[in-house]
Amino acid sequence: MSNIELQVREIDGCEPGCLPDEVLGSSQPLLLRDLVAHWPLVEAAKKSADAADTYLRQFYNGTPVTESTGPPEIKGRIFYNDDLSGFNFKMQRTQLDTFLDNLRQYRADEEPPVHYVGSTTVDYILPDFRADNDLAIGDAAPLVSIWLGNQTRIAAHYDVPDNIACVVAGTRRFTLFPPNQLENLYVGPLDYAPAGQAISMVDLHEPDFDKYPKFRTALQHAQVAEMQPGDALFIPSMWWHHVEGLDSFNILINYWWRSVPAWMGNPMDVLNHALLSIRDLPAAQREAWQNIFEHYIFEADNELTSHIPEARHGVLSPIDESSARRLRALLLKQLNR
Amino acid sequence: MANHQMLDNVSHKDLRIITTRAAKYGDNIASTGIFPIEFRRVQAEYPIVFRKSAATADFEAAALMGLADGENLFLDDDGWHARYIPMTIERQPFLIGFQDRTEGGVPTEEPVVHVDMDHPRVSDAEGEAVFLEHGGISPYLEHINVVLRAIHDGHAQMKAFSAALVEHDLLEPFTLEVELNDHSKHKLAGFHTVNEEKLVSLGAEALASLHARGYLEHLYMTMASIANFSALIEKKNALL
Numbered sequence: 001m002s003n004i005e006l007q008v009r010e011i012d013g014c015e016p017g018c019l020p021d022e023v024l025g026s027s028q029p030l031l032l033r034d035l036v037a038h039w040p041l042v043e044a045a046k047k048s049a050d051a052a053d054t055y056l057r058q059f060y061n062g063t064p065v066t067e068s069t070g071p072p073e074i075k076g077r078i079f080y081n082d083d084l085s086g087f088n089f090k091m092q093r094t095q096l097d098t099f100l101d102n103l104r105q106y107r108a109d110e111e112p113p114v115h116y117v118g119s120t121t122v123d124y125i126l127p128d129f130r131a132d133n134d135l136a137i138g139d140a141a142p143l144v145s146i147w148l149g150n151q152t153r154i155a156a157h158y159d160v161p162d163n164i165a166c167v168v169a170g171t172r173r174f175t176l177f178p179p180n181q182l183e184n185l186y187v188g189p190l191d192y193a194p195a196g197q198a199i200s201m202v203d204l205h206e207p208d209f210d211k212y213p214k215f216r217t218a219l220q221h222a223q224v225a226e227m228q229p230g231d232a233l234f235i236p237s238m239w240w241h242h243v244e245g246l247d248s249f250n251i252l253i254n255y256w257w258r259s260v261p262a263w264m265g266n267p268m269d270v271l272n273h274a275l276l277s278i279r280d281l282p283a284a285q286r287e288a289w290q291n292i293f294e295h296y297i298f299e300a301d302n303e304l305t306s307h308i309p310e311a312r313h314g315v316l317s318p319i320d321e322s323s324a325r326r327l328r329a330l331l332l333k334q335l336n337r
Numbered sequence: 338m339a340n341h342q343m344l345d346n347v348s349h350k351d352l353r354i355i356t357t358r359a360a361k362y363g364d365n366i367a368s369t370g371i372f373p374i375e376f377r378r379v380q381a382e383y384p385i386v387f388r389k390s391a392a393t394a395d396f397e398a399a400a401l402m403g404l405a406d407g408e409n410l411f412l413d414d415d416g417w418h419a420r421y422i423p424m425t426i427e428r429q430p431f432l433i434g435f436q437d438r439t440e441g442g443v444p445t446e447e448p449v450v451h452v453d454m455d456h457p458r459v460s461d462a463e464g465e466a467v468f469l470e471h472g473g474i475s476p477y478l479e480h481i482n483v484v485l486r487a488i489h490d491g492h493a494q495m496k497a498f499s500a501a502l503v504e505h506d507l508l509e510p511f512t513l514e515v516e517l518n519d520h521s522k523h524k525l526a527g528f529h530t531v532n533e534e535k536l537v538s539l540g541a542e543a544l545a546s547l548h549a550r551g552y553l554e555h556l557y558m559t560m561a562s563i564a565n566f567s568a569l570i571e572k573k574n575a576l577l
Contacts, residue, residue, distance in 0.1 A: 066439050093444040120442025145442065336473035 004175065007031075008225040008233065017135060023234050024138055024162070024259075029176050029223060030234040036166045037230030039133040041251070045169035045229045049107065049249035052169045053100050056251070059126035064093040070114035076151040076245070077203065078116060078194055087194050089114060096125060103150055107248045116149035118195060122253065133253070135232075137164065140257035147252040149245050155199035156185060156242040160267065161256040163235040165243075167227040170250030174225045174233055175204060177218055177240035184218035185240060186211075204242050263324040340455040343434060346472040349452065354430065354477070355464035358417035362457050363429065365412060367403035370425045372491025373498050376555050378421040380562035382411075384569065386528035387508055387559075396499040396508060396529065398559075401569065404515065404523050410572035424491070428484050430456030448489055450482065501552050505543055507535050513566065518574045531559050 008031045011023060016038040023030055036042055045052035068078060070089035081088050099117055106112035122129055122144045130144065143161070156177060165174070177185060185200040193199050202212045209216060225233050235241055237259075245252075258264075278289050296304070296316070305316050315323055342348065358364050368386075371379050376398070379385055383400035390397050400423050402409040411419045434451035437444060458464070465477040474482075502508050509532040513525040536556060539547075547553045 064444050066442055066444050091439075118442065124441055124443045143441075337469050337471050 004219060004222045004224045006221075006223045008174070008176065008223045019135070019137065019164070021138075026234060027236055029225070029236060029239060031225045031227070032232040032234065034230045035232035036133070036135060036168065036253075039166075039168060039230075041129075041133050041168050042230045045251070049169065049247075050104075052249070052251065053104065056126070056129075057097060057100065059129040060096045061125060061127055062095070063125045065096050065099065065117050065120055065125060066091055067094045067099050068114065068116045068118065070116075072111040072113050074114060075111075075153075076114055077153045077155075077205075078114065079155060079199075080188070080194070084189070084192075089116075089194070099148070103148070103249055106150060109248070112150050112248065114150065114152060116147075116152050118147050118149075118154075119145045120147070122146050133168075135164065135166070135255060137255050137257055140259075142255040142257040145254055145256070147250075147254070149250055150248050152243075152245045152250070153205070154195075154243040155201075156204070156240040157193070157195070157197040157199045158238050158240050159197060159235075159256065160237060161258045162237045163254055163256055164232055165235060165252055165254040166232045167229055168251045168253055169229055170245055170247035171229075172227045172250060172252060173244040173246060174227065174235070175242040175244075176223045176225070176235065177242075178221055179238040179240070181218045181221050181240060184214040184221075186215065200240065200242070261321070263321050264319065265324070265328070338455055339453045341432065341434065341451045342454055343436070344431070344450040344452045344467070346468045350468055350472065351461045352452070352467040353460045353462065353464040354467060355458045355460050356477075357464075358412060358422075359414075360409075360412060364417060364426070365407050365409050367406055367408050368399045368401050369423050371398045371400045371423045372488065373398070373494050373551070373555050374487060374491060375421075375423060376558040376562075379423060380558045380565070382419045382421055382565065383423075383562065384565045385559045385562040386530060387502070388528055393496075395496055396502055397495060399528075401566075404513075404525055404569060404573060410569055410576075424484050424488050428481065428488060429453075430458045431481050431485060433485050433489050448485075450485060497550075498552055498555060501547060501550065505535065505539060505547070507532055507556065509535075515570055515573075517570070517577060519577050530563065531556055533560065 008029045010031045010033060011020070012033075014020065014023075014032050014035055016035065019032075019035075023032065041052060041055055044055040068089045068091050070076075070078065074088045077088075079088050080086070096117070099115060102115045106115070126146070134144075156175070158179065186202050187198050188201045190198050202208070202215045202218075207215050207219075225231075227233060243252075278286060281289065300316075305313050308316070315327065317323065319327075344352075355362060371385065376385060379400045383402060386399055386401060387396045388399060389395075402411050404410075409417070411417050430453040432451050432453065433448045435446040436449045438447040439445070452459070452467075466475050467478050469475050508529040510526075511528060511530045515523045515525070517523065544553065547556070
């Protein structure tokens with residue numbers, strides 16, 4: 001196990017269910033102890049796994065879920081197979097009841113097979129659950145998802161939205177790396193990953209420093225959050241997170257939202273487009289484009305347009321709904337060739 | 338044998354589709370499935386009939402192009418002479434397949450375009466390009482996407498229409514017996530058509546309900562299309 005000394009900063013005195021603005025606007029991760037301790041599901045989970053299981057089942061509407069299963073040998077690490085020709089787990093559709101029965105069956109097992117249901121929209125499968133177990137995220141309309149499983153480890157990855165992850169059953173350990181640790185994390189394929197988002201290839205439990213020497217630097221910047229039922233973690237957009245479910249029965253509910261308007265594009269599309277259009281240009285042209293991106297995108301300020309009449313700022317004006325529509329139409333037209 | 342493959346712009350980059358109408362491309366068929374949104378255009382050319390699906394027991398609609406198996410009386414060496422060709426012909430050799438997908442963790446089936454690579458229309462030399470030079474979607478493929486989507490929606494619309502037909506008992510079996518100019522006799526059986534007596538005796542409430550869903554129009558289009566049988570018989574006599 002890697003020794004990480006830095007703990008995620010804790011915010012004290014949060015009212016249950018109430019998120020201060022300083023949390024939502026934070027560029028650093030924050031641990032909010034007992035933020036959702038008042039949820040009935042958390043109260044049930046504090047009594048026993050069976051109580052949480054029973055509480056949860058009453059909301060299930062019968063919609064199938066996607067379950068990942070893996071043999072005991074993978075020790076919960078949901079990952080690629082040895083040569084990356086596939087994954088070390090299988091996915092199948094199942095009923096939530098059947099999945100919970102499976103978890104129950106292996107609850108006392110020392111080396112259980114992995115049973116995991118990741119990122120499933122709560123309202124699709126548990127329609128009335130949020131009536132008594134919910135969190136308001138300012139004015140945002142978040143995507144609310146549930147994650148269930150026994151002992152699992154999800155390799156470090158980032159998500160584009162901001163995230164509040166609430167542990168509701170079992171204990172969890174999050175290991176976070178700032179966005180600028182990208183080059184030290186040895187990220188795997190961009191277009192083939194267990195859950196869609198590219199992941200760090202380094203095994204946090206047994207890092208191979210001969211193969212991944214720069215991972216030592218990443219560890220120096222890592223922060224850890226050990227979480228109990230009721231605790232919530234704010235993970236800012238783009239922060240890498242390695243997630244461990246430590247008990248034989250773990251449930252997490254998370255909220256994802258973007259702090260920018262919905263009509264803005266997805267930065268990942270820009271990266272894909274840049275792979276298509278810029279990365280393999282001759283060096284001099286690529287540098288010219290680097291300069292253009294710095295000028296128009298990364299260092300853009302009011303000075304950029306001060307020499308142009310305001311009525312002619314066009315796409316250089318701050319983006320709004322109309323200019324987003326025009327740019328989208330232009331891109332759609334340009335891309336289809 | 339069909340060889341259905343999921344269409345993609347790498348495996349099928351040079352795919353072209355021959356859109357000429359001819360018997361050698363599979364156009365020599367006497368009937369084809371149609372959907373309610375087509376009835377108005379179909380009735381201008383072909384008789385519309387109903388048949389019971391063997392798989393679902395729902396009624397399906399068909400346009401008739403001939404009176405015997407493999408006979409398309411609109412087709413000759415110069416092409417298919419009609420102002421409208423039904424979507425189930427237009428789509429060929431493409432079809433809708435379903436791919437497992439996960440949406441918010443919930444497994445779903447997503448309709449995706451498949452192509453029958455053993456279909457005689459498939460070519461790499463002549464016909465319409467499916468993809469643009471660098472993998473974009475050609476205007477032809479955009480058109481096919483529209484047709485396939487209309488067919489996909491058409492199945493659900495036909496199912497609902499069929500339920501209304503059954504509810505009001507508006508179909509009856511019919512047999513067509515034809516004597517051609519050479520005195521040969523032909524019999525067409527196994528189809529259903531609108532039971533006009535039942536339709537005219539429906540009460541105001543039932544009529545309003547059929548009208549509100551556009552079904553009354555479909556029924557009258559079907560009734561009007563029956564006149565096209567005489568055109569079919571004329572075409573057949575002309576071939577004698």
